[in-house]
Amino acid sequence: YEAALARDSRHPEALNNLGAALCKLGRYSQAEDQFRRAIAARTSYADAYCNLGTVLRLQGRVTESELPLRRALKLKPAYLAAQVSLGTTLLALGRLRDATVPLERALKVAPRDVDAICGLGQIAALEGRFADAEALYKRALDVDSNAHGSWAALARLRRMTPADGAWLKGAEACAKRGLAPHDEAGARYALGKYYDDVGDFKRAFSSYQRANELQKLAAEPYGRGARTRFVDDLIRTYTSETIGGTRAGASGSMRPAFVVGMPRSGTTLVAQIIHSHPAARSAGELAFWPEAVHKHAATLRQGPPDEALTRKLAKGCLSVLAARFPDALRVVDKTPFNSDYLGVIHSVFPKARIIYLRRDPIDACLSCYFQAFLPSLNFTMDLSDLAHYYQEHRRLMDHWRRVLPPEILLEVPYAGLIGAQEEWSRRIVDFLGLPWDPSCLEFHRTERVVRTASYWQVRQPIYKDSVGRWRNYEKFIGPLLELRDRTPA
Structure with missing residues (x-):
């Protein structure tokens, strides 16, 4: 992409593709810049609008993300990726009924779209329909066992037990498959929850530590x-x-x-x-x-x-x-x-x-x-x-x-x-x-x-059991122990 941009710095496809590559690496701010440049070079570029909306949401700027996604769909009404991303954004905004519409529309076109299935699963979970949510997440895994978001979401639905060995095997295999940093982080957080639930605190902390190391790659340093x-x-x-x-x-x-x-x-x-x-x-x-x-x-x-x-x-x-x-x-x-x-x-x-x-x-x-x-x-x-x-x-x-x-x-x-x-x-x-x-x-x-x-x-x-939970991790959390003698704020 950089070679193409060296020849033409306003090449829309090259700018958009470079942004997509940066996004996969978790470099969201830089990706946003490339998508905006692609849109400036071609104002009717639906792919760039879709990618811009997605990367804004990934940065936590959820309210801002809706407009470019709707612009993408105005340019390409049947654009599957934009339908799914819009549904995910509306879900993040708490507009669950609105979110259901584009997600279900996407599934009618592509019944095996993992992101749309997971989006509907999350809506079910947020509404307290945990059995429906579990069925949807398992459906996503039937389509793609690398659907890291589904492994993580299943762990959040309930307290895990040693009987969840099949889940553990699948989640560990998923985490080792060379995922993008943000995606692997999600799998590692889920593994941390499993090990915490079953009382293996050493492995739990190791999983959470790795998850946070990966998550930091996509974040601006804390000032x-x-x-x-x-x-x-x-x-x-x-x-x-x-x-x-x-x-x-x-x-x-x-x-x-x-x-x-x-x-x-x-x-x-x-x-x-x-x-x-x-x-x-x-x-x-x-x-x-x-x-x-x-x-x-x-x-x-x-x-x-x-x-x-x-x-x-x-x-x-x-x-x-x-x-x-x-x-x-x-x-x-x-x-x-x-x-x-x-x-x-x-x-x-x-x-x-x-x-x-x-x-x-x-x-x-x-x-x-x-x-x-x-x-x-x-x-x-x-x-x-x-x-x-x-x-x-x-x-x-x-x-x-x-x-x-x-x-x-x-x-x-x-x-x-x-x-x-x-x-x-x-x-x-x-x-x-x-x-x-x-x-x-x-x-x-x-x-x-x-x-x-x-x-x-x-x-x-x-x-x-959430009170005094930190004692299970005392030997791993040295920087927090300076807070031990402070009155809760």
Whole structure:
């Protein structure tokens, strides 16, 4: 490809093919550049639009990925790869009904398309239809035993046991077949889960370590200095003086509520408990606040929003919630990283309730390390980076404790919730200003779509073996042990 580009630097096919090669190597940012160059060279190039949409999703920029995929389908309505990629993007956006349409359309044309089969399997899993999901994933493996995503997905559907020897044999063979780094990483994460489930912690950690090494190849390096400066700026800018009182344009609505914390700290569990209440709903992880803060970053870096922007943000947020759940008194956004935006959120909704999940720092960090996140969560792929991120997270939350009114912030200890479910469930419901309802204790029976890595766990009763789990791995996780004596943040 580079030889062809040396002769003609605007050769569309060469640019697109080079981008595809870079994508297979996990070099997503560079691949994106090549796809954009291919589109600039030929604005009607459907393949390049499809590849651009796919690589944007792989970088975690899911909202951006929909438009180029729809453009590809406008140019080539029967384009199978674009149908499947669009379905995968809509699935990632939580629009499961919309996602089903292109995926089923693709299967009508190509009944053995593994990606379409797996996409429908993931929809079934997210909806709690685990038997249907298992059947679809096994169907994909019947088509192609190298379908690494299916091996991994089967492991996430339930707790594995030594009786799953056939799965283990197939997954190990798949991981050794010279897959692209990102694909092999998925298989290694799945093997890690198997070995963790059966109590072989040495092999589990080795598998997870290899998975993270591969995952890092596709990620930008985590910038510790940049993260520290970001937290410094928030602490300096959003003080009790700048966000105290009621700002002009602020909404008095208590409809929005927020559940924040480190990833893997129990936010999905709390959201499921709240969603079980007949007057409340969980919207999952909404992109509204991250996107709004990014869009208005230049303004919000200087301080809280002015009256016009405050009104705009309040109206926008309430519109999103009303569109999803028009009858709910409380709608929870459980995006963990909203902890970065609590100063802005409180400025816009000074009465909104915020629930903060505190989990043992080593358990929280280790659970992140064991999870196959997108490359954008680059701090999760290295134990030292995780320790640094946690320390900055704790420093920021200590600040919010000092400057936010105590009546709008409830701290929930994960271990306390696990050990005294009813007590903490009652406190959470009361904090939201709702009457108690016993259905909150039956959260695992609640029907809702769960779009996070916890979709299987939250449909089980409370289990306690996640508390102190890090002790199984103590001899492997030296960089995290410096967090041992810290109070959970």
